[in-house]
Amino acid sequence: MLKYILRRTLTLVPMLLVVSILVFIALDLTPGDPVSYLLSPETLATVTVEQLDMMRENLGLNAPIYVRYYRWLINVLRGDFGYSLTYGTAISDMLSYRLPATLELSITALLLSGVLGILLGFVSAVRQNSALDYINTVLGILGVSIPAFFVGLLGIRIFAVELQWLPIGGRLVYGVDTFWGRLPNLIMPSLTLAIALLASLMRYTRSSMIDVLGMDYVKTARSKGLRESAVYLRHVFRNALAPVLHLLLSRIPMLIGGSIVIESTFGWAGMGEMLINGISSKDYPVIMMVVMATAVLVLVASLLSDICTAVLDPRVRLD
Amino acid sequence: MKKLLSLTLALVVALSCAVITAQAAVDDDHLILQCSWWNGEMFACRWRNVGGFDANLVLRALILLKADGSAEFDRCDLASEYVKSDDGLTYSITLRDDILWHDGTPMTIEDVAWSVKTFLKYPIGYAIIKSSFQKIVGAEDYANGLTDELEGMTVEGNTITFTLMEPVSSFEFALGEFKPLPKHLLEGEDPTAINNASYWQQPVGNGPFAITEVQPGNYAIYEYFEDYYGAEPQIKKIRVLLESTAVNSTASHAAELASLDDLDYFITSDLATIELMRDYPHYSEYVNENVIYFRYLLVNMVGRPDEEYNEAMSDIRVRQAILYALDLELLIEQFYGEVASMNVTGVASHRDFFNSDVEGYSYDPEKAKELLEEANWDYDYPLTIITRYSDQTTKDFLDAVQYYLEQVGFNCNWYIGEGSSQVVIYENRDFDLYYGAIAGLTINETYSMYAAGLIPTLIGVDEHWVDLYNSLVVSTSQEEWTEKILEMQEYEMNESLVRLPLYTRNKEFNYVNTYRLTLPEGIQFGVNELNYDTHFEDWVLN
Numbered sequence: 001m002l003k004y005i006l007r008r009t010l011t012l013v014p015m016l017l018v019v020s021i022l023v024f025i026a027l028d029l030t031p032g033d034p035v036s037y038l039l040s041p042e043t044l045a046t047v048t049v050e051q052l053d054m055m056r057e058n059l060g061l062n063a064p065i066y067v068r069y070y071r072w073l074i075n076v077l078r079g080d081f082g083y084s085l086t087y088g089t090a091i092s093d094m095l096s097y098r099l100p101a102t103l104e105l106s107i108t109a110l111l112l113s114g115v116l117g118i119l120l121g122f123v124s125a126v127r128q129n130s131a132l133d134y135i136n137t138v139l140g141i142l143g144v145s146i147p148a149f150f151v152g153l154l155g156i157r158i159f160a161v162e163l164q165w166l167p168i169g170g171r172l173v174y175g176v177d178t179f180w181g182r183l184p185n186l187i188m189p190s191l192t193l194a195i196a197l198l199a200s201l202m203r204y205t206r207s208s209m210i211d212v213l214g215m216d217y218v219k220t221a222r223s224k225g226l227r228e229s230a231v232y233l234r235h236v237f238r239n240a241l242a243p244v245l246h247l248l249l250s251r252i253p254m255l256i257g258g259s260i261v262i263e264s265t266f267g268w269a270g271m272g273e274m275l276i277n278g279i280s281s282k283d284y285p286v287i288m289m290v291v292m293a294t295a296v297l298v299l300v301a302s303l304l305s306d307i308c309t310a311v312l313d314p315r316v317r318l319d
Numbered sequence: 320m321k322k323l324l325s326l327t328l329a330l331v332v333a334l335s336c337a338v339i340t341a342q343a344a345v346d347d348d349h350l351i352l353q354c355s356w357w358n359g360e361m362f363a364c365r366w367r368n369v370g371g372f373d374a375n376l377v378l379r380a381l382i383l384l385k386a387d388g389s390a391e392f393d394r395c396d397l398a399s400e401y402v403k404s405d406d407g408l409t410y411s412i413t414l415r416d417d418i419l420w421h422d423g424t425p426m427t428i429e430d431v432a433w434s435v436k437t438f439l440k441y442p443i444g445y446a447i448i449k450s451s452f453q454k455i456v457g458a459e460d461y462a463n464g465l466t467d468e469l470e471g472m473t474v475e476g477n478t479i480t481f482t483l484m485e486p487v488s489s490f491e492f493a494l495g496e497f498k499p500l501p502k503h504l505l506e507g508e509d510p511t512a513i514n515n516a517s518y519w520q521q522p523v524g525n526g527p528f529a530i531t532e533v534q535p536g537n538y539a540i541y542e543y544f545e546d547y548y549g550a551e552p553q554i555k556k557i558r559v560l561l562e563s564t565a566v567n568s569t570a571s572h573a574a575e576l577a578s579l580d581d582l583d584y585f586i587t588s589d590l591a592t593i594e595l596m597r598d599y600p601h602y603s604e605y606v607n608e609n610v611i612y613f614r615y616l617l618v619n620m621v622g623r624p625d626e627e628y629n630e631a632m633s634d635i636r637v638r639q640a641i642l643y644a645l646d647l648e649l650l651i652e653q654f655y656g657e658v659a660s661m662n663v664t665g666v667a668s669h670r671d672f673f674n675s676d677v678e679g680y681s682y683d684p685e686k687a688k689e690l691l692e693e694a695n696w697d698y699d700y701p702l703t704i705i706t707r708y709s710d711q712t713t714k715d716f717l718d719a720v721q722y723y724l725e726q727v728g729f730n731c732n733w734y735i736g737e738g739s740s741q742v743v744i745y746e747n748r749d750f751d752l753y754y755g756a757i758a759g760l761t762i763n764e765t766y767s768m769y770a771a772g773l774i775p776t777l778i779g780v781d782e783h784w785v786d787l788y789n790s791l792v793v794s795t796s797q798e799e800w801t802e803k804i805l806e807m808q809e810y811e812m813n814e815s816l817v818r819l820p821l822y823t824r825n826k827e828f829n830y831v832n833t834y835r836l837t838l839p840e841g842i843q844f845g846v847n848e849l850n851y852d853t854h855f856e857d858w859v860l861n
Binding site: 031032033035036039041042043044045046047048049051052053054055056058083084087088089090093094097098101170171172174267269273 | 358359360361442443446509511512514515516517519520534535536537538540558561612706707708737738739740741742744745755756757758764767768771772773774776
């Protein structure tokens, strides 16, 4: 296992290099530049071409693409993530407060979707073809069909505007330092992010449990006189869990990527919002670092998923 | 199983109750504002974006200007004394000796001197301040690095004196809007990129409020600075929210308004918000009609890169026909309602110095067709309009403009110019008309674009315009200035006609939550960016 982990970790480096080159080239091909973002159309009326060019020169935008990429790569290898061209803030500073925000949102969504998805799937399997099962089926279909941002807007309308139970957006609350105190701000964004995965998990748990329910050892357990709860919990659920957990862990990259839209919808100051702002302004140092950070998270999540699968299912060998 | 389910359900309900009751109570001891100069990461450099209500509570200027839009001196602020010579060539300012920066360092006249000198080297400083300061004797040589000292600026004790090459009508305005910065925190920074200094993450100011807490992407806290030299405000703490937090642009308007109960005071020119605010009677409305946000169609006279000049637009009758073809009054009423008014010239019609002798071009499609016939217009020529704005109102407005132009025979189309401004506007120039805007605090600014910037690039250098603008700038009296501005309007509309005036968004609406906030009697709100006396010391939280 250790060799496998080491080998997978080492392959991260060339993969990240390829990703960085592809993203850098793609960015260069897109129209726009940070200078145009910095100057409003109203300011443009009185700015000369020479001033525009000076701004571009100051930001290093006049250098050829390979020179800019080389400078960026060397700085990153030295641990210098650079500065945002539009904000002027050190990108490492930006990541230091935005990455925890994204992780907070994604991990909460993961836990919510995991717990609720598995629980509801379990109940559906136990109460097959009941009213509860049908309701869960409909909710599951809706969950995977409706786009997350729409669910978010709907949630804002109902719970924040009409009922005023929860805040509209934002992550931090003035005067509140604890996670518990900030929980109301986290509920809607994390649930919105979790919905699609929750629906998939619910359906998959149900199917997996139904498959296991048909196995001979389950019949044996029943015929031995075990209580139903013991049959479900000790035999059915445990054996149905492995593929479900694999699905859960393999969807972590989707959560990280999906947080971009949710963060924007709820004004959640995370990496997703940072990326969107960077793209709007073609702030390539910001875009590069967010993409690299996301790529690392995704690749690490993928590795964790494989390891967990191997741990849960002794039949799986990592080599 | 049932017990497990019941237990789970009870736990969820208990958790929900706890969460809802655990929500932080509204903190009643501080004012909540929408931030005017913070993007969630950095506060905007005050030398590029001059103003904003809350920004002026942190960083102050030497003098205050009148709120009535005249851009004239009202009273001293950082200065204890201000003297302007009769000939308009000398300005002397004596700095107060009791000013501290928020880090406790005394503010000295050296901060002012250093700030002026550094500003001259800052390439994208606020245009009207830049053009005013460039009239200081020796400014050009200093800015270009030919001299180490600024000849026209002298310091004696706590007094700084500026000597100008010629009178500048906007110099007083520039002194009122220019915010000196702390030399001890910024002197090591590159002057050409000072807006990127880390200072702007949490600026150290000299106003009644210091920025004490910054939560990137969320909110910032201003707290009363105990050693402030001026009148002590009754409100001691302010929380400023990002626009995306306070008025969520991705949510519905109703959702935006639901959060407005968190805002004690805000400013808007958005028509939809203004109409919806009428449903919230506890918000008092104060209207300011001195906003200068002027939109126009600028003619590309120099043409595309492969042309010597734009032959299609060179005939003034074609340009006149464009204006005659547009029912601007109807368009403005439909799209901008009460926040905008039609322009006959570059000066809004309600201003004192509007030239009412200029006839203008009222909606007359028959006249437009007649002019096109006279000009031998090629009706197959694709008249192209470009804009940099991508909001829906602009798109709808330009669709309507296109419709009107087509009614008189133009083969018109428009598009949003995306990408680098340098490439789209200055290099490619693939358009006949540019739909743009200029925002300013003085009328001088709306005409400054004839002397530098977009217009000279797109029409070529017009020496007469340069002379006119320069003569406006050096006016030494209000009468002389008014005479020049009238002359400019006449030339603009009767002979030049390269900037086709459309409308001015001239109103700002200030909303005050009367449940939470009481303002002093008779308060007059100026334009948000204007540095005027808001009498904030008399604002009271209920």
